[in-house]
Each structure stands twice: as C-alpha cells, then as structure tokens.
Amino acid sequence: xxxxxxxxxxxxxxxxxxxxxxxxxxxxxxxxxxxxxxxxxxxxxxxxxxxxxxxxxxxxxxxxxxxxxxxxxxxxxxxxxxxxxxxxxxxxxxxxxxxxxxxxxxxx
Amino acid sequence: xxxxxxxxxxxxxxxxxxxxxxxxxxxxxxxxxxxxxxxxxxxxxxxxxxxxxxxxxxxxxxxxxxxxxxxxxxxxxxxxxxxxxxxxxxxxxxxxxxxxxxxxxxxxxxxxxxxxxxxxxxxxxxxxxxxxxxxxxxxxxxxxxxxxxxxxxxxxxxxxxxxxxxxxxxxxxxxxxxxxxxxxxxxxxxxxxxxxxxxx
Numbered sequence: 001x002x003x004x005x006x007x008x009x010x011x012x013x014x015x016x017x018x019x020x021x022x023x024x025x026x027x028x029x030x031x032x033x034x035x036x037x038x039x040x041x042x043x044x045x046x047x048x049x050x051x052x053x054x055x056x057x058x059x060x061x062x063x064x065x066x067x068x069x070x071x072x073x074x075x076x077x078x079x080x081x082x083x084x085x086x087x088x089x090x091x092x093x094x095x096x097x098x099x100x101x102x103x104x105x106x107x108x
Numbered sequence: 109x110x111x112x113x114x115x116x117x118x119x120x121x122x123x124x125x126x127x128x129x130x131x132x133x134x135x136x137x138x139x140x141x142x143x144x145x146x147x148x149x150x151x152x153x154x155x156x157x158x159x160x161x162x163x164x165x166x167x168x169x170x171x172x173x174x175x176x177x178x179x180x181x182x183x184x185x186x187x188x189x190x191x192x193x194x195x196x197x198x199x200x201x202x203x204x205x206x207x208x209x210x211x212x213x214x215x216x217x218x219x220x221x222x223x224x225x226x227x228x229x230x231x232x233x234x235x236x237x238x239x240x241x242x243x244x245x246x247x248x249x250x251x252x253x254x255x256x257x258x259x260x261x262x263x264x265x266x267x268x269x270x271x272x273x274x275x276x277x278x279x280x281x282x283x284x285x286x287x288x289x290x291x292x293x294x295x296x297x298x299x300x301x302x303x304x305x306x307x308x
Binding site for chain 1: 288
C-alpha cells in the first residue's frame, strides 16, 4: 500500500516535468505542417487567437489539455469575422505529438 | 586645376594635336568609367549572393539556419528565394539605398552587437520589426517581385484563403501583415498588423 502511494506521488510529481520536457522544434514543425500558423501566431495578432492568449485563457484550468485535444482533433465549428467555419485538425493521429503541441501552446 | 593638368599634358606630348589628345583623354575616361561601372555592378551582384550573406556567422547560425527547410528554401518545383530576394529591393535606387544602409550595419558586426545566440535573441524582435516596417512601407514589394497578385488563380486557392485575401484587400492589408514568420522564427511581441506604418 505504502509502495503504491509512493508510486502515485512520484507520478504526480513527475507530471509537470513531463509537461516541461516538450519538444518545441517538433511542435513548431507540426503546427506549420498543419497550417495553424495561417490563422494563429505565437504572440502577434492574426484572425485566430495567439498561443499566448490561449495559454492565458486556460491558465490554471485542469481541463485545459482535454479541451485543446478536442479543439485540435475534432474539427469544431468556429466563427471568423462572424462567419462559421470548421477549425482544422492537426495533421497527425499520434497522441504524443498532439499532446506535445498542446503543451507547447499552453506554455507560451 | 583641370586647365593646369591639360596644359601639362600638352607640354609633355608636344607632337600630338589637340584633337588627338582630346580623343585619347575621352577614350581613357570612357574605358575607366566602364571598368568602374562594371566593377560596381559586379560588386553589388556579389553582395546579393547567398554565399556572401552567410559569410557572417551572425547570419549563417541564426536566420539562415532557420530558413533552411522552409518553403522558400526547398519545395516541389525547386524555385528558391535566397536572402537578397526578400531583403534587397530589385530597383536600382532603392537597391543602392539599402546597400548603403547595410554598409552601416557592418559597424554593428564589428562591434559584435549580435555575435552570440543570446545577443541575437535579445535583438530578434527589433530586427524583425525593422524588416516588417520596411515591407509595410513598400506594400511588401519583395514578396510581389515573385508573387504577382494578377497571376494568382483564386480557383486554385482554398475557400479560406480566398476569403482571407478578399478581406485583406478591403482592409488595405499587405502580404507581410499575415505572412510573417515563414522563413524565420517569429519573435516575441506585437506582429506587423499591430505596427503603425504609412505606405510610401
């Protein structure tokens, strides 16, 4: 029991470290490949919110990652200049790559 | 001074007629002028080569390293845009003005303003802002040297691209307002759309 508690504590403690060990280069490459940078940027104004704005919006929210996974993989409806359109998905099915991009966005 | 020089020349060549002497001087001036013009043009062309641009490690290790692999470096058709295609105007007068300004930038090179990765990162936004400002002033002239708006077939563009381009036109935006950070890393700070620049 004690061992299990220690294991869980270890996993919890290591979670932020995993999040921090993101591959920024791979995230930037996938964002570019998926065409995200056409509407978004890291900090500048474009049609879509900047990654910094998104990071600020989700700061401290426990459901941030789940919400972004949904947003970046299910083509949800969004509004651009009052017109509805479908948000593009990341051009990958690899879960680790998706999570890496999301961590990149959330840590801007 | 010219008259004194002409007098000396006549004294030295007493047997030559005034016409022969005049023709000789004119020919020499023309030849010298042609040599200087050719050397100048060749010099300008040389400073426009990729090899010249990356002869400084500031360019080679930072902006050039980022440019490698982007759409302007490698693509399906093999048409490349090198540094000078986007950063040097093609028209003679703006080109010479830009080159003169670039000569002043050599002072920065000698003083080592961006000679380390850290120093370059500290100046990245300021450097990008300078390029964005110039491109906004000239309605993205260097983009338009290759990308002709009249030759863009909107049927071959996505619906989103069509809508964005139409909107940009009505809002008086220019290429760089949206197409930034495509050949180099995006700096941290406000983008071209947030810069207040008057078109020339």
